[in-house]
Amino acid sequence: MTSDKKKISLVLGSGGARGLAHIGVIQVLEEQGYEISSISGSSMGALIGGIYATGKLDIYSEWVCALNRMDVFRLLDVSFSGTAIFKGERIINRLRDLIGQQNIEDLPISFTAVATDLEESKEVWLSTGPLCDALRASIAFPTIFSAFRYKGKTLVDGGLLNPIPIAPTMRDLTDMTIAVSLSGHAKVVPEDLPTIESNPGQRNKYHQKVVNFIDGLQRKDNGKEEDAGFFDVISKSIDVMQSTITGFKLAAYKPDILIEIPKEVCSIYEFERAEELIEVGRREATARLDEFDRST
Secondary structure (H helix, E strand, O other), X not given: OOOOOOEEEEEEOOOHHHHHHHHHHHHHHHHOOOEEEEEEEEOHHHHHHHHHHOOOHHHHHHHHHOOOHHHHHHOOOEOOOOOEEEOOHHHHHHHHHHHOOOEHHHOOOEEEEEEEEOOOOEEEEEOOOEHHHHHHHHOOOOEEEOOEEEXXXXXXXXXXXXXXXXXXXXXXXXXXXXXXXXXXXXXXXXXXXXXXXXXXXXXXXXXXXXXXXXXXXXXXXXXXXXXXXXXXXXXXXXXXXXXXXXXXXXXXXXXXXXEEEXXXXXXXXXXXXXXHHHHHHHHHHHHHHHHHHHHO
């Protein structure tokens, strides 16, 4: 427990459904007396950070924890453009219903969403303008969600170039920087975590249904059985890429505290496991903050 309230810059990394662990991290930070005065995030980190900055994270948490597997499927609007599997508009429209229309510069907390300019091959920091537009751009991972046209730029997922965007917080006048990586090294997850499915076979069946669904949208009938599904290859490639870039970013910019969520805790699309993932975030944050307190 911190003795004095410290103002912090919070950096929330990208990593698909694992980003739900950010909710648990934020809960613990607040409980331990940290004041979050600045947030920078990529992809799912931007989405959770942006919602927190509106003061409506509790509303979002309640909603996402109530999602079941079919609810997640219903949020996916298939794109027939040929450039991506999903449009991504249905998710953002639901988000607008939850948090309303707000501009980033009007938020009570400094906020930056990181996206990637596909044409210029550089990262873009979005710290003004409509919040939901910034979030839509930051989560637009190529081939999965359609790119987002914004102010003449073609923007895609910020995690492509910066999965853990510490650099936007370097200008902050805060006491310390805390970063949350979703590419943590493998570790044993506590057995008493709440689980969505007690039978592992059932989860494997769900996994296969997702893969079959995505592959059915992509695969041509060539009479051959593929060794690995399209979506499996994409999701694993995302993890490998982001883990590697995260390592380089952390070598260049060292936060005061780094909280790591094990990347094996779930796949990038298991959003129906929100309750479990929030608890993972709580446990990892508590353990790391306790360790930090003992060392200071």
